[in-house]
Amino acid sequence: MDFADLSRPFVIAHRGGSLQVPEHTMEGYRVAVGQGLAVIEQDVATLADGGLGVMHDGTVDRMTTSSGNVADHTSVSWKQLDIDASVTLGGGWPDGLRPPLFEEVLVEFGNRVLLCAEAKSVDAMGPMIDALERRGVRPTSVLLQSFTLADCRLARSRGWGVIWLGSTDVARASAEGIGWIGPEAGHVTPTVCTAAHAAGIEVACYTVNRRHQRDALVADGVDAIFSDDPVYVAGDAGRRASDLFARQVWLPGMLPDTSRGRFHPDDSSWGLDVSDTVASTLMGFLAPPDPEAFTLHLRVRVDPSCADSRRCWGSVFLSTDDHPYRPSSGSSPGADGYLFLLRGDGSLGVHRVVEGVATTLASSTEGPAPTPGTYVRLRITVTGSGLAFSRTDAPTGTLTVADATYRPVPVVHLGSAFAGVRFKEVVFT
The missing domain is CATH 2.60.120.560 (Exo-inulinase; domain 1)
Incomplete structure (x- = not known):
């Protein structure tokens, strides 16, 4: 499946679906895929030895038992970090999980699941594209993301689709050949969506965890929604008459x-x-x-x-x-x-x-x-x-x-x- 095959609007499992699974873990991604979610997101940062680690924050403090900057880790020390999921999430998840390298994600999920990968550090976009090309991942199965226009330009120059996060500047996106804008949900309006679609640009908004928000954004005309609870936001399947x-x-x-x-x-x-x-x-x-x-x-x-x-x-x-x-x-x-x-x-x-x-x-x-x-x-x-x-x-x-x-x-x-x-x-x- 490629992004072009998805019905609009579609839901992106933000950080893998961080309200349901330990965010940015291979175990969490596997659960998300098993739940039938078509798109999983990664936040990617450059490590000290040139490797690429997957974690949202600039430090490891919130998600692991360690502290310090992501950028100060090597690929080896990265795989020694301990994600204490019983504390950060609970709900039966064990400790001892390891944060993934981007290469691991590509080996297991590349060309199998649609990936939406954000360059979290200023020097990550080029190495991310290198890794994707080295692993033979189809560009049509990946959407890259960045808040910086320079990263978006780099992605487009190398033939990859990209979401310009935080932007509602349709005219500039069109001039740069950027196919997606990614405003925060509160900045989405029917006018923004109409203008984007008229320019051939799609709109992905973040971060939406409630169905009443989803319904309003769908009415506005968004094409994709990032959610920490993607199964819930995607539809009514799985609703129960009793607790578990x-x-x-x-x-x-x-x-x-x-x-x-x-x-x-x-x-x-x-x-x-x-x-x-x-x-x-x-x-x-x-x-x-x-x-x-x-x-x-x-x-x-x-x-x-x-x-x-x-x-x-x-x-x-x-x-x-x-x-x-x-x-x-x-x-x-x-x-x-x-x-x-x-x-x-x-x-x-x-x-x-x-x-x-x-x-x-x-x-x-x-x-x-x-x-x-x-x-x-x-x-x-x-x-x-x-x-x-x-x-x-x-x-x-x-x-x-x-x-x-x-x-x-x-x-x-x-x-x-x-x-x-x-x-x-x-x-x-």
Whole structure:
């Protein structure tokens, strides 16, 4: 397959899909390819001995157990670095992974997978092209990238396609014979895309991890999208009616609204640690069988950390789409739906959320308070005309609300406030 064969728009696995796999590792690339992703991205920098290392940052500090500049490593010392994936990503990934050399990527994936390689250091573009040509990789199966016009000129002079990153200068790109511009997603407009297409130039934007962003950019006319969660952004395949927290692995669409949380192997749950704020995480992989009417069952553990237990809670936010819900910010544009609270004193609350601002619809004063370290069973029912919220582990009654302001509300966010909160057995029926 070549880039010309791909339907537009297509998704590029940014850093290999760094929200799902350890970024820029051979193991991560293999998973991305196994998931059916057609394009994987590399960030390439020149090493001290002229070799080419694949890593996003200019230092090895964030991704490995070592510190120092990428450029100070040789090809030998590069392969001795230890990527501590259990810390940098979690989700069951082991430590002991090694950052790849660009040559390794070409040997395993060249002419097999479409590659989108960025020159991260100022002297990398020429050696990258040398390596591609030495390995016999087809130019039609590669898109090079750079923020510098000089690199783009070099790529074009040697017959390689290139994305001019950060640019919306269609006229200059056309004059230079550059076939792609790569603006940041916030700089994409219909006008930019229309002008680019009129000049025979395609538009690839970065970095997009939410479907509502994707939909707006597709409407603007983009041809390609870089994403850290490419399986989620690419489509609706793989959405589930129940969680897989017991597997302790990240699923597509588990994205931080404010925090991503972590897995707890001691009881096969996922949750959010105690903090001094309100936290929320998108569960984009979850979807009810019927988005218009459904029941959501789940088990929640709330370990309060504040003196007033009514200020500590675990929450479920059901929203119209995957706009991030950031309750501590005062407002969250586009975050509309309903918020369900289990408070530390055992009481329940139902709120309507408009642009991230919650208004109480119903609240109870009943307990019993959850016992720290134990789980409470909750049930949320959504119909065309109303909502119902109850605890099924205790006879506390049901909060019933007649409200149809927002339908459907099929998108799940799980959250916490001033408490350690864990979730498990989240199931739609």
